[in-house]
Amino acid sequence: xxxxxxxxxxxxxxxxxxxxxxxxxxxxxxxxxxxxxxxxxxxxxxxxxxxxxxxxxxxxxxxxxxxxxxxxxxxxxxxxxxxxxxxxxxxxxxxxxxxxxxxxxxxxxxxxxxxxxxxxxxxxxxxxxxxxxxxxxxxxxxxxxxxxxxxxxxxxxxxxxxxxxxxxxxxxxxxxxxxxxxxxxxxxxxxxxxxxxxxxxxxxxxxxxxxxxxxxxxxxxxxxxxxxxxxxxxxxxxxxxxxxxxxxxxxxxxxxxxxxxxxxxxxxxxxxxxxxxxxxxxxxxxxxxxxxxxxxxxxxxxxxxxxxxxxxxxxxxxxxxxxxxxxxxxxxxxxxxxxxxxxxxxxxxxxxxxxxxxxxxxxxxxxxxxxxxxxxxxxxxxxxxxxxxxxxxxxxxxxxxxxxx
Amino acid sequence: xxxxxxxxxxxxxxxxxxxxxxxxxxxxxxxxxxxxxxxxx
Numbered sequence: 001x002x003x004x005x006x007x008x009x010x011x012x013x014x015x016x017x018x019x020x021x022x023x024x025x026x027x028x029x030x031x032x033x034x035x036x037x038x039x040x041x042x043x044x045x046x047x048x049x050x051x052x053x054x055x056x057x058x059x060x061x062x063x064x065x066x067x068x069x070x071x072x073x074x075x076x077x078x079x080x081x082x083x084x085x086x087x088x089x090x091x092x093x094x095x096x097x098x099x100x101x102x103x104x105x106x107x108x109x110x111x112x113x114x115x116x117x118x119x120x121x122x123x124x125x126x127x128x129x130x131x132x133x134x135x136x137x138x139x140x141x142x143x144x145x146x147x148x149x150x151x152x153x154x155x156x157x158x159x160x161x162x163x164x165x166x167x168x169x170x171x172x173x174x175x176x177x178x179x180x181x182x183x184x185x186x187x188x189x190x191x192x193x194x195x196x197x198x199x200x201x202x203x204x205x206x207x208x209x210x211x212x213x214x215x216x217x218x219x220x221x222x223x224x225x226x227x228x229x230x231x232x233x234x235x236x237x238x239x240x241x242x243x244x245x246x247x248x249x250x251x252x253x254x255x256x257x258x259x260x261x262x263x264x265x266x267x268x269x270x271x272x273x274x275x276x277x278x279x280x281x282x283x284x285x286x287x288x289x290x291x292x293x294x295x296x297x298x299x300x301x302x303x304x305x306x307x308x309x310x311x312x313x314x315x316x317x318x319x320x321x322x323x324x325x326x327x328x329x330x331x332x333x334x335x336x337x338x339x340x341x342x343x344x345x346x347x348x349x350x351x352x353x354x355x356x357x358x359x360x361x362x363x364x365x366x367x368x369x370x371x372x373x374x375x376x377x378x379x380x381x382x383x384x385x386x387x388x389x390x391x392x393x394x395x396x397x398x399x400x401x402x403x404x405x
Numbered sequence: 406x407x408x409x410x411x412x413x414x415x416x417x418x419x420x421x422x423x424x425x426x427x428x429x430x431x432x433x434x435x436x437x438x439x440x441x442x443x444x445x446x
Contacts, residue, residue: 102442168408175412183416220420227419228412295432370406 034059040086057094064091095328106297107329119334127338128192131345138349142356152362154377155260162373163390170235171372177228177279183221185348187214192341222290229283236276239267245385246270256357267386275354282347289340293333300332302339 034042041060049055065087091097092112099109166174190198191214199207248263249270255261256271263269268276292299306323309315315323327335358365364378379387427433 102440103438104440104443105438108438171408172412172415175409176415179413179416216424217420220424221416223423224416224419296437370409372408 039063060090061094061096063087064094064096110329113328113330115328115331115334119338122338123192123341127341128196131341132193134345134349135352138352142353142361146356146361149257151360152256154363154375154381155262156377156381158364158375159377161376163376163379163387164372165368165374165379166372168372170232171369173228173231173235174369175228176224177232177283180221180225180228181351183217184225185344185351187218187221188341188344190214191218219294222287222294225283226287229279229287232276233280236268237280240273240276242270242273246273262381262384264384265382265386266389267383269383271357275350278347278350282343282350286340286343286347289336289343292336293340296333297329300327300329302332302335303327 032039033044034040036042039059045055088097093114095110095112097111099111101108190210194207194211198210245264245266246269249265252258252261252263254269254271255263288301292301303325306327307325310322310325315321358369364374368374376387379390431437
């Protein structure tokens with residue numbers, strides 16, 4: 001019994017200081033999580049970064065050189081002075097070092113940037129995957145639509161009388177835009193999917209000249225695309241202002257899904273107006289990011305755009321934090337490339353539908369842009385108000401030419 | 406169809422012209438990124 005009491009008392013005496021220490025710890029305010037490393041990053045910081053988590057680097061990104069007290073000794077202590085190697089590496093890491101480089105490239109003095117792996121992961125991952133699905137999905141949708149609906153033909157026999165739908169200069173502008181778009185689309189896809197889809201088939205040596213030729217075509221045909229975009233915008237913008245007729249057209253699906261339905265339309269119906277504005281908006285956006293890529297580091301636009309979006313509070317609408325407004329030169333280029341490709345995929349999906357309805361999807365549609373003329377029956381069924389305006393103008397012109405008695 | 410074929414030819418004329426013009430005005434990658442101590446050719 002005595003021995004038992006003695007053990008109990010000893011146990012209490014042993015645990016008492018430990019319990020007191022635990023209690024004291026609980027009352028102590030939280031200390032610097034990096035106290036153990038003297039303020040340097042911890043293993044947890046490194047592991048978190050490897051997990052892809054965003055780390056607040058403010059505890060180290062300014063530690064890039066001697067502080068004010070130490071600066072006085074810099075010259076006395078040799079090349080580095082009191083600057084440590086880690087401080088020098090941090091200065092390189094956070095683009096705070098004073099460098100002199102031989103290359104004249106605008107961003108040549110940025111020797112370290114950490115957004116490259118994120119960009120590469122996006123480009124090789126979601127961009128290819130979802131972009132590819134979008135293309136294949138649109139092709140599959142159009143194939144199913146063709147199988148179910150068949151080719152859309154005129155309900156009445158063709159009259160044999162032709163009317164001019166698009167002038168030679170309008171057709172030139174359209175084909176300048178269309179031809180360059182197809183070349184840009186194909187060469188862009190070759191650049192993006194070459195490594196995973198073409199090199200395994202033909203090898204690196206055979207792919208290299210294809211990639212170089214594709215790059216030349218993509219860089220230079222872009223100017224023809226922009227010229228064509230300006231031309232069609234100027235030619236057709238006045239015909240593509242939305243009006244009430246468009247609502248009627250959309251209400252019956254433009255007659256695309258049922259035979260014998262022909263909603264009235266002027267020169268362009270609501271479907272064509274949607275295509276037109278998509279071409280203008282996506283065309284301008286892809287041209288802007290394309291110019292940024294054509295002249296690397298000369299035309300950064302994302303930091304300025306993000307600043308405006310933040311000022312409008314747009315990221316908050318989607319529950320996002322404000323976007324970064326201080327971007328490294330390479331980060332600007334990486335964002336421009338990703339944006340260029342995302343817009344391109346959506347643009348190509350829309351244009352696939354346009355190519356379909358303008359060729360195999362609808363009888364007589366290609367003639368409008370190919371030869372420039374369409375049959376009167378086709379015009380009466382698809383663009384009745386435009387045909388009426390055309391006839392009224394012709395009658396007025398012929399009346400003006402008829403000599404009075 | 407003449408407009409279409411002329412436009413297709415124009416694409417290559419514009420592309421070739423743009424390439425030459427940018428090269429002539431010093432916008433080539435070589436001109437922009439090389440210097441006395443860095444040669445790319």
